[in-house]
Amino acid sequence: NAGVTQTPKFRVLKTGQSMTLLCAQDMNHEYMYWYRQDPGMGLRLIHYSVGEGTTAKGEVPDGYNVSRLKKQNFLLGLESAAPSQTSVYFCASRLDGTDTQYFGPGTRLTVL
């Protein structure tokens, strides 16, 4: 099992550009999450999904969109990137009925 994988690992964008981050999990987990990690802020939830075809807002959803067309994939989109979105993004997944989330390796995004 690969667990949770994230693509790409690094990306540099210019202000106003768009991009999509891909998260994939092969553990058949129902729940998937997108977080951002910033210095001194811990992990903050952007959006999450409780199952295929569903999405919900987290703590810091503004400027991001998500889609969960397939159970194993959760996409995070930035339509018009801003320097404030410079961060490390982590995807996680969880099996229904459990509390433990399993994280991917992260994507380091820099917006110039």
Place this chain on the structure above:
Amino acid sequence: DQQVKQNSPSLSVQEGRISILNCDYTNSMFDYFLWYKKYPAEGPTFLISISSIKDKNEDGRFTVFLNKSAKHLSLHIVPSQPGDSAVYFCAASSFGNEKLTFGTGTRLTIIP
């Protein structure tokens, strides 16, 4: 409002001694608590958890203590090893809530 607080951003401990990482929470609905460990350039990995029906859970060198009346939990690592140098996040959830609330993390450095 930070519902899960890790008031010590950093901690240095001599190899072989005990490391104690602390976490406080404000939401009395939280009933499950987790500790995650994060190395640089990697995603957080699950370390140990505790349910609110217990006051202690042990796994090898790692023990988590929960004091519900004080809304406080701590992670004890004994003996500390150089490989324990990492950032440790405390997280909490409540029954029926799909989300985890994370603290801001404590950077533990083990001094050889």
